[in-house]
Amino acid sequence: MTQKNRIVLQSFYIFNSTLCLKEGEEEKKILFYHPFSADIDTKIRSIGLVEAVIKFTETFNSKEPCNSVHTQKTRQVYLQVEPNFWMVMIVNVPNVSKTKDGTEYNEYQGDEIQDNVYISVLKQMYALFRLLSGTFQSLLDSSGVECLRQCLELFFPKHLLTLKFEHFDVLNIFNGMQYLPLNSITFLNVLCFVNQIQNHFPSIKSTAFMYNDSLIWTGIEPSNFQPIYQYMVTILLPAHVEIELKGGSMPRHSGFFSPSQPLHYCRYVIGPQSLTENSTVGKIPKVYVHSSATNQLEEYYLIVYRGFSSSVILFLDIKTDLTMELFTKLDTYMEPNLTKLGSDIAEYCSSQQIPSLITSVGDSGPRYVFFNNMNLAYKSTIHLDNRQSGNINISHEALKLIADIKSESITNSIFGETVVKTLNDYWVVGKFSNKREFYVAIQHKNANLIEISEEVKKLCDGELKGIFFQT
Structure with missing residues (x-):
């Protein structure tokens, strides 16, 4: 034993x-x-x-x-x-x-x-x-x-x-971000919304928009936004979502508005806990974001406003006078827009039936991890969630092998491919093209190299068409 x-x-x-x-x-x-x-x-x-x-x-x-x-x-x-x-x-x-x-x-x-x-x-x-x-x-x-x-x-x-x-595992090496693809109309509505916020409130220097754990838009370069994304998905949002779930899927946050007012489903995650009962805004954290233009850290106030699974991340000028009047105006402007946007995004996501070559959980079908070094986007069917809870779809040996291939790959190489077969009949393939990386794990006992190559090509065409460019 x-x-x-x-x-x-x-x-x-x-x-x-x-x-x-x-x-x-x-x-x-x-x-x-x-x-x-x-x-x-x-x-x-x-x-x-x-x-x-x-x-x-x-x-x-x-x-x-x-x-x-x-x-x-x-x-x-x-x-x-x-x-x-x-x-x-x-x-x-x-x-x-x-x-x-x-x-x-x-x-x-x-x-x-x-x-x-x-x-x-x-x-x-x-x-x-x-x-x-x-x-x-x-x-x-x-x-x-x-x-x-x-x-x-x-x-x-x-x-x-x-x-x-x-x-x-290898996700820690990538330290990437999940993006949520939307149709053009919905995405333009999000972009229009964040631009209008900055136009209405000049003290807001930059804005980002997330839906659940997925990023839709950020005005900060991906490499500089990366720590903020990790902070959101690993620390801030899990604690807030847990509070939300205790009150139901769409709770009315008590104390945020008076009982005589209409239901208000949006609130500050970082900001005042109440706009009516408190006379002070509370402690607003500062964040230090690296600027590629100056190669220095720039200091901002961080505000996060959330509703309908959507989060608006605001970076305010450090010289801004944080008054209750400012937060009330922000809420008045953002709440109706975020309510509509969140509903539109939820409706779009629920209506999508994306064809996939990946079969059900627990079978021996191909699994993959995709990473784009240009915008730090990743997509994984190996991991069943992005919380790194050990909920994975392939053997631990194959997952380690992907990290090994990543480590051994030549970072300056534009194109390349590595194919490895394990003793337990796993084929692990790493493909590199145009600063994009694609790792596939296939459990196939009697397959040969030609068959595996064809299956990987089919997977690229079906899952990552227009994203990953094969040679």
């Missing part, structure tokens, strides 16, 4: 070696350490070992610092997120308890943890922190090291609890 343990976080820390000016002050370089309960000697030794590894490996390749260390029982992943600032994640290597000749032993499975996946997770963690608080260096320069430590201690303990280490 075998029993396999899960991948769990052993430690996570952030340090800056330049904060330690002389021997005996090693504690000063520690900015954040999880678990907090670890004694100071353990923290100093752990960071000292990482510093030694990084320094030693620089003698072999100074341009590409060490990013991981493999041991039998742990996997250590390093990432320099800013000059002199390092984030380190250490997870246990899963093992299977086995018995042979009456003796029990552990068999460690290091190939279960893929470096490129966990490095991507560190990048996402940093991007989310930077979105909500700014860069480490800017906090250090403006407020001092103690303020930086406080910000890290406020953010990371809660965020670490949300991570599902055993379910990380």
Whole structure:
């Protein structure tokens, strides 16, 4: 009998070696350490070992610092997120308890943890922190090291609890966004709506529009909007939808309007909780969005308004005077428009019967992941949801193989193809064309390479016609 343990976080820390000016002050370089309960000697030794590894490996390749260390029982992943600032994640290597000749032993499975996946997770963690608080260096320069430590201690303990280490996979590498395709009329209505908002309210510098977890429009470049999208779908919307469901599919939010007024199905997710009972707008968060034009972070107030499964994300000038009058005017303008738009989008989505070559869940039909590096769009029939809950449609081995193909692919190559056959009769194909990537997993015992190529071509034509260009 075998029993396999899960991948769990052993430690996570952030340090800056330049904060330690002389021997005996090693504690000063520690900015954040999880678990907090670890004694100071353990923290100093752990960071000292990482510093030694990084320094030693620089003698072999100074341009590409060490990013991981493999041991039998742990996997250590390093990432320099800013000059002199390092984030380190250490997870246990899963093992299977086995018995042979009456003796029990552990068999460690290091190939279960893929470096490129966990490095991507560190990048996402940093991007989310930077979105909500700014860069480490800017906090250090403006407020001092103690303020930086406080910000890290406020953010990371809660965020670490949300991570599902055993379910990380190739989606973390892509870190893409789901787009919702609409017909031309509905999409133009959305575009007209967001443009009119900005025209009516000059303090709004940019706008984005989402329907459930899918993006329809953003005025911010996709690469810069990516952390905001992840914040919406992983943190903000799940908590709000849970509240909505407790009150029914279309609840009337009590306290938002008086009982004598008509039903009001739209409200601020980030903004005033009530426009009638409160005299203050409450705490409105600031976000720091990278600008490709200036190559710097630009600071905005973030407002999110939601109704009928639609979310309007507003980025307000940081100099804006946030008054109740402003939020009331925004609500008065957006509510009737969002009510109609949300209903139109829902009606369009329910009326669509998109033909698909993908058969029912649980069968052995082809599954695929598509990713477009140009707009960071992804589409997956391998994952049954985008919550990374382990709800996948193919074998774990095939899913890891896709991440391996992604890692081995030549990023500068315009065209290419990789085909791999596994021992359990899975064919995994990776195709690269015009900065688009297409990965297919097919379980077919007696197929040959020609048959698999034809099936992949048929899948491209049927599912991604006009999106993925084959050679």
